[in-house]
Amino acid sequence: MDGKKPFSQCIADFAKLILMHERSTRRDVLLAGLSAATTLRAAKASYAYVGCYTTAQRHGHGDGIHAYRMDPETGSWTHIQRLGDLVNPSFLIPSRDCRFLYSVHGDEQYATSFAVDPATGMLRRLNQAATGGSNGVHQALDRSGKFMVVANYGTGTVAVLPVRPDGTLADQHQLVSLPGQPGPHKMEQTGSHPHQVVFDPSGRFLMVPDKGLDRVFVFRFDSTSGRLSPTAQASVQARPGAGPRHGAFHPTLPVAWVANEMHSTVTTFAWNASDGSLKPIQILPSLPADFTGNNSCAEIAISNDGRFVYISNRGHDSVAIFAVNPESGTLSSFGWQSTQGRTPRFIGLDPTNRFLYATNEQSDTVVTFHVDPASGRLTPAGQVVKNASPVTIAFASSR
Numbered sequence: 001m002d003g004k005k006p007f008s009q010c011i012a013d014f015a016k017l018i019l020m021h022e023r024s025t026r027r028d029v030l031l032a033g034l035s036a037a038t039t040l041r042a043a044k045a046s047y048a049y050v051g052c053y054t055t056a057q058r059h060g061h062g063d064g065i066h067a068y069r070m071d072p073e074t075g076s077w078t079h080i081q082r083l084g085d086l087v088n089p090s091f092l093i094p095s096r097d098c099r100f101l102y103s104v105h106g107d108e109q110y111a112t113s114f115a116v117d118p119a120t121g122m123l124r125r126l127n128q129a130a131t132g133g134s135n136g137v138h139q140a141l142d143r144s145g146k147f148m149v150v151a152n153y154g155t156g157t158v159a160v161l162p163v164r165p166d167g168t169l170a171d172q173h174q175l176v177s178l179p180g181q182p183g184p185h186k187m188e189q190t191g192s193h194p195h196q197v198v199f200d201p202s203g204r205f206l207m208v209p210d211k212g213l214d215r216v217f218v219f220r221f222d223s224t225s226g227r228l229s230p231t232a233q234a235s236v237q238a239r240p241g242a243g244p245r246h247g248a249f250h251p252t253l254p255v256a257w258v259a260n261e262m263h264s265t266v267t268t269f270a271w272n273a274s275d276g277s278l279k280p281i282q283i284l285p286s287l288p289a290d291f292t293g294n295n296s297c298a299e300i301a302i303s304n305d306g307r308f309v310y311i312s313n314r315g316h317d318s319v320a321i322f323a324v325n326p327e328s329g330t331l332s333s334f335g336w337q338s339t340q341g342r343t344p345r346f347i348g349l350d351p352t353n354r355f356l357y358a359t360n361e362q363s364d365t366v367v368t369f370h371v372d373p374a375s376g377r378l379t380p381a382g383q384v385v386k387n388a389s390p391v392t393i394a395f396a397s398s399r
Contacts (some may be wrong), residue, residue: 037195045098046070047121047353048077050359050366051197058088061070062389063101065089066122070097075355075368076383081122086112087304090337091138092394096145100126100167101394105134111136111150111161113169118398133157138196138246143203147226151208158208158219160226166259174227174344180213188262190213195261197342205231205237205276209244209258210334216244216269217260218276231276239263239283246299250306254331258288259297259311266300266311268330282330286311286320289369299347303357308376313345319347319358319369321376341365345391352364355381359390366390366393 011062013092039049048068051062064084088106094116095101101114101123112128133152140149141163148169150159183189193212199221200207206228217235219228238244243262243270249271250256255268256278268282286297295315302309309322309331322331339347341360349356349371356369356378368381 003338018339030154039087045094045121045398046072047396047398048350048357049394049396050095050387050390051103051394053090053106053361053389053391054086055088055090055107058389059350060088060389062387065092065123067123068385068389069121070350074354074371074383075350077366077368077385080120083114083125084359089392091136091392093139093141094394094396095141095163095167096143098398100394101396102139102141102148102169104131104139106137107135107154109134109136109147111139111372112116113163113167115167116396121396121398124258127168127326129161130171131161132159132172132175137194140197140199140206141306142199142221142223142226144223147223149197149206149221149228151194151197153193153195153211155307156194156210156212158197158206158344160228176219176228178208178213178214178217178235180210180211182212183214183243183353185243185262188212188243189241194319197203198247198249198270199278200249200256200273200339202273205273207247207249207256207278208233210245211243211261212247214238214240214242214244215276218278220276221327225231233275233277236269236278236280238267241287242297245297248300248302248309250302250324250329251304252306253326253329257302257309257331258302259300261297264295264297264313266297266309266320266331268361271328279330284322284331284333286313286314288336291316298345301347301349301372303349303376304353310349310378312339312347312358314343314345317342317344317360319344319356319378321378335377337369338383340367340380346393347397348393351397357391359387359394361389361391364388366388 052062067081090106133155135154242260245261247258339358341363369378
């Protein structure tokens with residue numbers, strides 16, 4: 001032998017070098033991908049903010065707003081902050097850019113603004129502003145972010161508050177009363193009780209379900225002046241004693257839905273986006289036929305693609321699941337999912353629509369559910385967060 005490797009051995013060694021290089025390249029690509037994914041998650045972290053009832057009048061024993069960091073893969077939460085010294089922060093919403101968070105307060109006459117730290121998701125209180133009425137239960141920001149509309153449940157009014165460029169609120173500059181005859185329930189329907197304010201997809205109209213008057217009001221909204229004016233129809237009558245509570249618009253179809261708290265039903269409306277009028281076309285129960293106990297509806301949630309509608313039942317303690325007809329927008333019921341706790345006042349889908357969360361007010365828990373994207377069905381994710389008297393969740397992402 002002359003000391004040289006056989007040709008076959010050279011070929012084998014060369015193949016090993018190629019394989020080692022391929023493995024190294026794949027490893028580098030994988031590490032780079034993981035690093036990019038980690039960087040992306042860090043750059044666009046997701047947060048959840050839970051409001052609660054704090055007063056004995058509300059049978060609450062909560063202690064402020066709790067902030068959580070959300071894992072985008074598992075939907076699990078990690079507690080990062082408690083902001084205390086707040087009275088009944090009963091509904092929360094973020095600004096469109098997620099730089100600010102706004103709260104109304106049960107039984108109070110003001111709303112509060114908070115700054116959101118983009119690096120940590122933690123809150124810093126900014127200011128309070130008068131809503132011109134008592135027991136603010138829901139609020140909505142117009143598309144420009146320059147105005148916030150509030151439903152004053154206790155005094156039967158809808159208020160418009162200017163939002164300053166720094167995120168702080170100014171006192172209400174318009175207060176609208178809701179006319180009509182109270183419904184038949186002597187305790188729950190003593191007068192006007194607007195329970196929600198929700199803009200239509202165009203941002204030109206505002207829908208206001210009024211539990212006390214059994215009516216759903218619609219207003220035009222002037223985005224320049226920040227003022228409301230009644231449409232020609234003004235409102236549509238619900239069944240006596242139905243108690244319209246919360247509603248939502250389909251993202252693309254000319255359809256809206258309203259959950260009726262006291263009758264435990266959901267009404268589908270045809271929506272005329274040119275004149276802001278509603279026409280009821282369907283009413284379905286939110287309960288299974290064999291349930292004979294007491295119940296009241298609370299929250300309504302819509303999937304981003306408009307294919308599924310979810311309504312929470314307090315009493316049956318479940319989420320009713322409906323499929324949306326892609327042509328008519330009417331609903332068909334196909335099941336219920338236990339919320340694994342009592343009195344789910346709020347349910348909400350996270351921005352990705354991969355998870356639905358239920359706040360069980362009387363069980364002091366927030367429960368996570370996986371959402372099947374094909375069927376819309378819910379399955380428990382196995383996470384239960386302890387949070388005293390939870391009644392609302394706002395989701396936000398850092399930019």
